[in-house]
Amino acid sequence: GAVVSQHPSRVICKSGTSVKIECRSLDFQATTMFWYRQFPKKSLMLMATSNEGSKATYEQGVEKDKFLINHASLTLSTLTVTSAHPEDSSFYICSARDLGSSYEQYFGPGTRLTVT
Amino acid sequence: QKEVEQNSGPLSVPEGAIASLNCTYSDRGSQSFFWYRQYSGKSPELIMFIYSNGDKEDGRFTAQLNTASQYVSLLIRDSQPSDSATYLCAVNLPFTGFQKLVFGTGTRLLVSP
Numbered sequence: 001g002a003v004v005s006q007h008p009s010r011v012i013c014k015s016g017t018s019v020k021i022e023c024r025s026l027d028f029q030a031t032t033m034f035w036y037r038q039f040p041k042k043s044l045m046l047m048a049t050s051n052e053g054s055k056a057t058y059e060q061g062v063e064k065d066k067f068l069i070n071h072a073s074l075t076l077s078t079l080t081v082t083s084a085h086p087e088d089s090s091f092y093i094c095s096a097r098d099l100g101s102s103y104e105q106y107f108g109p110g111t112r113l114t115v116t
Numbered sequence: 117q118k119e120v121e122q123n124s125g126p127l128s129v130p131e132g133a134i135a136s137l138n139c140t141y142s143d144r145g146s147q148s149f150f151w152y153r154q155y156s157g158k159s160p161e162l163i164m165f166i167y168s169n170g171d172k173e174d175g176r177f178t179a180q181l182n183t184a185s186q187y188v189s190l191l192i193r194d195s196q197p198s199d200s201a202t203y204l205c206a207v208n209l210p211f212t213g214f215q216k217l218v219f220g221t222g223t224r225l226l227v228s229p
Contacts, residue, residue: 034217043220043221043222044204046217093159103150103165104162105162105206107161
């Protein structure tokens with residue numbers, strides 16, 4: 001149980017284009033999903049908290065107009081990186097919290113974004 | 117003081133030994149504690165969580181929580197080379213309404229055959 005998928009696993013795009021990353025909870029309902037990014041050999045950095053049916057809450061320093069988050073259902077959240085630049089290249093990971101559990105978060109496999 | 121602190125390591129242990137990983141946290145009101153394992157290039161995998169003082173065992177893993185001293189540890193018995201990874205400690209902190217996890221920087225564990 002508690003499986004979270006992400007798609008795509010790897011994407012290369014050109015500067016100025018937008019990229020959408022999907023995060024799905026496969027066998028549970030998730031009222032809350034989280035989006036992280038991780039640079040090589042660094043710890044996870046929380047970008048935003050996504051609640052189903054409401055606006056995402058962004059961490060300080062994260063541009064909400066650049067990183068658009070939509071949580072349209074209890075099993076799907078999307079992150080769109082708009083007008084991507086090379087500095088947006090990173091490992092993006094989502095996690096989901098099971099509606100029926102306490103505070104455990106289960107992570108998706110991550111999406112490696114490279115902007116050329 | 118950081119909210120969640122871990123020694124970055126690497127912690128090197130021989131195969132079959134006990135690996136002991138430690139984590140301290142700053143907020144005495146914290147209630148939920150998690151250990152994640154992250155292999156290089158992969159996302160974190162939840163291996164243990166503990167919500168009450170004392171020990172919690174699951175297979176070769178034991179999580180220990182001491183709220184008086186504000187530390188949580190992870191013991192890995194009979195360490196295997198496949199246990200070599202970075203171990204992340206995460207804590208639900210009260211100031212976030214217990215909604216978000218705050219991660220330590222991780223301890224790299226190396227188990228030599």
